[in-house]
Amino acid sequence: MSATPQMLPNSKQTATPMEISNSALLEGYRPENHGSAWQQDLKQAIRTPGELCERLGLDPEVGNHAASEQFPVVVPESFLKRMKFGDPGDPLLRQVLPVVEENVSVPEFVGDPVGDLSARTEKGLLQKYRGRALLIVNGVCAIHCRYCFRREYPYLEEPKSLEDWQPALDAVAADHSLSEVILSGGDPLMMTDARLAQLIGRIAEINHIQRIRIHSRLPIVLPSRVDQPLIDVISGTRLQTVFVVHANHPAELVNDCADALRRLVQSGIPTLNQAVLLRGINDSVESLELLCKRCVNLGVMPYYLHQLDRVSGAAHFEVPVEQGQRLIEQLRERLPGYAVPKYVQEIVGEPSKTPLL
Numbered sequence: 001m002s003a004t005p006q007m008l009p010n011s012k013q014t015a016t017p018m019e020i021s022n023s024a025l026l027e028g029y030r031p032e033n034h035g036s037a038w039q040q041d042l043k044q045a046i047r048t049p050g051e052l053c054e055r056l057g058l059d060p061e062v063g064n065h066a067a068s069e070q071f072p073v074v075v076p077e078s079f080l081k082r083m084k085f086g087d088p089g090d091p092l093l094r095q096v097l098p099v100v101e102e103n104v105s106v107p108e109f110v111g112d113p114v115g116d117l118s119a120r121t122e123k124g125l126l127q128k129y130r131g132r133a134l135l136i137v138n139g140v141c142a143i144h145c146r147y148c149f150r151r152e153y154p155y156l157e158e159p160k161s162l163e164d165w166q167p168a169l170d171a172v173a174a175d176h177s178l179s180e181v182i183l184s185g186g187d188p189l190m191m192t193d194a195r196l197a198q199l200i201g202r203i204a205e206i207n208h209i210q211r212i213r214i215h216s217r218l219p220i221v222l223p224s225r226v227d228q229p230l231i232d233v234i235s236g237t238r239l240q241t242v243f244v245v246h247a248n249h250p251a252e253l254v255n256d257c258a259d260a261l262r263r264l265v266q267s268g269i270p271t272l273n274q275a276v277l278l279r280g281i282n283d284s285v286e287s288l289e290l291l292c293k294r295c296v297n298l299g300v301m302p303y304y305l306h307q308l309d310r311v312s313g314a315a316h317f318e319v320p321v322e323q324g325q326r327l328i329e330q331l332r333e334r335l336p337g338y339a340v341p342k343y344v345q346e347i348v349g350e351p352s353k354t355p356l357l
């Protein structure tokens with residue numbers, strides 16, 4: 001079982017007329033919306049290490065082509081534009097460029113480090129914590145992060161159509177202890193607005209569900225995704241929406257990305273950021289401090305700083321826990337309390353993410 005997130009489809013996803021008529025939320029939906037700017041931006045994403053290096057004026061030898069065969073390179077133009085030309089150590093580049101270290105096998109770094117497969121109660125449904133359940137809504141992302149803990153998740157086994165979701169939705173409906181559904185993936189915002197509206201509509205039909213949480217990196221890596229039709233979908237439900245984005249370095253939070261986050265926040269959707277502590281990328285107090293400051297200046301509240309999950313191929317990104325703890329202590333001395341994220345680790349079998357301080 002080593003299916004990796006699928007390559008992005010080159011043709012745009014389209015909802016059938018049947019799917020469209022299924023949801024009242026889709027009034028106002030027009031087929032011409034399919035040629036959205038974000039879908040165009042996605043098609044133009046960079047998909048080879050060679051092209052990535054070339055665009056940055058780097059020797060193609062700095063990228064490792066073998067590693068990209070197992071987990072392909074995908075980098076949208078907007079993210080590339082925030083990298084420094086000619087700098088092989090650029091913190092954004094390092095998150096996406098395959099390197100030889102990925103092929104080094106380290107014993108504790110495994111395929112499913114966070115026990116996702118044993119938490120799968122139905123196809124596409126993960127339940128680890130009380131009160132909330134997580135839906136793996138798809139297996140595609142607009143970017144491939146080399147440290148991704150789900151890089152080996154068997155996405156191909158998960159539901160594809162809305163009918164396939166029925167067992168997972170039935171399980172959520174049957175469990176009255178749940179009040180929140182988390183849409184995750186892959187990236188849930190890789191779905192068209194039509195499909196997203198349908199899924200949210202189905203979840204909103206379950207009376208005991210009060211909140212929907214969207215875990216997405218798209219506002220950061222493909223900011224054009226945050227357009228008015230999307231905001232209409234996520235604010236057009238009776239459910240309270242909470243948005244959790246994923247930025248690791250302050251250089252991500254500029255230009256079109258900052259604008260996208262402002263649009264989200266100004267539309268009234270509570271927005272949080274989670275980051276992963278990554279060696280050579282954000283393992284300094286200066287970069288974490290600026291990351292948190294840029295977040296709060298945009299109205300995005302720092303939520304978690306995750307200790308790296310030990311997924312195979314990512315050992316070179318690990319920062320020792322003691323160093324992470326020192327970094328958080330230093331952040332506390334430099335930032336208001338609300339701007340300091342919780343430093344946590346996911347430990348299999350624990351009833352929540354585990355605080356590391």
Ligand SMILES: *Cc1c(COP(=O)(O)O)cnc(C)c1O
Nearest residue numbers: 126127128129132133134182353
């Ligand atoms: C991380 C995670 C959550 C969310 O945990 P919070 O602490 O509420 O952010 C929920 N379900 C699963 C399966 C998770 O891995």
Ligand code: SF4
Nearest residue numbers: 141144145148186217
């Ligand atoms: S966006 Fe998230 S799920 Fe997708 S590759 Fe990056 S870390 Fe993994």
